[in-house]
Amino acid sequence: MTHQSAQAAGGQTPGSEGKRRKRKPGSLVAYLYISPWLIGFIVLTLVPFVASFIYSFTDYNMVREQSFVGLANYIEIFTKDPVFVQSLRVTLLYVVIAVPLKLIVALLVAMLLNVKMRGISIYRTIYYLPSILGGSVAVSVLWRFMFMREGLVNEMLSYFSLPPVNWLGDPNLALFTITLLPVWEFGSSMVLFLAGLKQVPAELYEASKVDGASRARTFFSVTLPLLTPIVLFNLIMQMINAFQQFTAAFVITDGGPMKSTYLYGMMLYDNAFQFFKMGYASAQSWILFLIILVFTFVLFKTSNRWAHYEDGGDGK
C-alpha cells in the first residue's frame, strides 16, 4: 500500500488537476457533508436572525397574542427609556476601556515572550492560564472577593498604609473594576500577537539596527505596522465579545450600584427572560447588532489607513 501511494503521489501533479477530477461525483456528496451546518445555519441562525427583526416590531410578551406595533418599541427605547440610555452609556464605556487596554497588555506581554530562551513556554502557559477560565462564574466570584470592601485588594492597600477604596460600591469606580477582569484574560490576543511577532523577518530588525534606529523607533516603524492586521482582527473580535459581556456584571455587581455596571447584556437578559418583553428585547438586540455593525464597518474602513498589508510581496 505504501509503495502504491508513493507511486501515485509521484505521478500526480497536486492542485488544479486533482480538483478538476473530483468535481463530477463530488457535488452532491459535498452537500451531504456540509448538511449539518447548512441545516443548523438555516434553522438556528438565519431564521432566528430574521425572526428577531420581525419580533422587534411586535409587542410579543409570551402572555397574550402578539400584534404588530410598528416602530413603537424603537420609539420607546430612544425616547422613554432612561435605563436603555444608561445601559448603552456604560456599555460603550466598558468596550472603549476594556478592549484597547486588553490589547495593549497582550502586546506588551507578547513582546516580552518573543525571545529565544529555554523555559519561555512556561511563562506563556502562566500568562494564558487566566484566559481559559473566561466567563466562568468562579472567576467572577474571585473578582468579587478581591474587590469587595473588606476584600484582598483593600487589605493590600492597608498593608502599604493606604486608605481602602470602595471598588464595587462606588458608582464611579465599579465599572472600571469590572473592566479589569477581561483585561486579566488577555491570553488569546497574546498568542495571536506572539505568532505575528515570530513572523517579522529578522532582516528588518537588522536593517533597522544598521540604520541606527532606537528600540522604540524600531517598534513603531517596523514591528507595529507589521502587526496591524492582527490588531485589527483582535480589535473586532474582542469588541464584539465585549459588547455582549454578561457574566461578570451579573455575578459581581448585579448591574449595580445605581446601574453603573448595567451592561447591555444584562438589560437584554432582564427584558427578555425576566420580564418576557420579547418584542421589546428583540428591538434592543437589533440596536446592539447595528451598533456592532457600525463599529466593525468603521474599523474595517479606517484600517486602509492604519493597517498594513504586504501585497507587494517582500519575499517571506
Place this chain on the structure above:
Amino acid sequence: MRRRKLWTVIVLSVFSILFLYPLLWLISSSFKPNADIFSSISLWPREFVWDAYARGWQGVGRTNFSTFFGNTLLLVIPVVVLTAASSLLVAYGFARFKFRGKGLLFTLMISTLMLPDAVIMIPRYLLFKEFNWLNTYFPFYVPALLAVNAFFVFLLVQFLRGIPRDLDEAAVIDGCNSFGILVRVLIPLAAPALVSVCIFQFIWTWNEFFTALIYINSVSKYTVALGLRMVLDNEGAVNWNQVMAMSVVTILPCIAVFFMAQKYFVEGIATTGLKG
C-alpha cells in the same frame, strides 16, 4: 544581550506572580478559616482548615455538587463529541470539494463568527421552547450536532487545507471513497486539530453560564456554573472559604485539561487567528 535576557526573565517573573496571585489566593483561601481570609494577604494559611471542601460540596438544600458535576459531564461530553464529529464533516466538505455556491456558503459561515449571539438568542429560545426543550440539555446538544459554532469548522478547514491532496489521490487509487479518505487518511493527520476542537469546546461549555441560566431552571439539572452561583448567593456573605473551595473545584477540570493539552490549545488559536 545577556543582560537583556536577564531583565526579560525578571520582568516576566514579576508579572507572572502578579497575574497568578488572584488564582493562588483563591486556592489558599479555600484552606483558611473564614476569619483569616481577608485579614492577611499571605498565601500560606496560618491555620489549615480542611472542611471547606466537604461542607461546600453539600451545596444548598438537597442538591450537592455531585449532582452538579454529574449534570455538567452529561452536558459537556456529548456536546464535545457532537461538535468534533459534525465540524469535521462540514470542514471536510468545505476543504476538499467543489460545489455550487461554495464561496457564498463559506462566506456566510465565516460571517456567523461575527454575528452577535444576542441578536438570535430570543427566537432561538422561543424555538426550543416550542420543541419543549426548556430545562433539558437539547439546547446544547442540537447546536453542537449541527456545527453551529463556525469557529470549529473554520479551524478544521484551515487544518485540512494544509494536508496535501496527493494523499487523498493515493487513497482514491487504493479504492477509498470520499468517506474512506476522511476516516483513513485525514482523521489521523488532523488529530491535533481535532484535539484543539475538543479542548476549546470542553472548556467553553464547562464554563458556559448565560445559556445554562436561560435554559435550565430546576436545581436538580443545574450545571456547576449555576450551582456555584447559587452557593454564592446563599453563602457568599458568611462562608467565604466554602464558596472559594467550590470555585476551585469548578475550575480544576479546565485547568487540568489545559495543562494536559496546552500545546494544542495555543496552536488552535494561532491556526484560526492568523490565516483568517
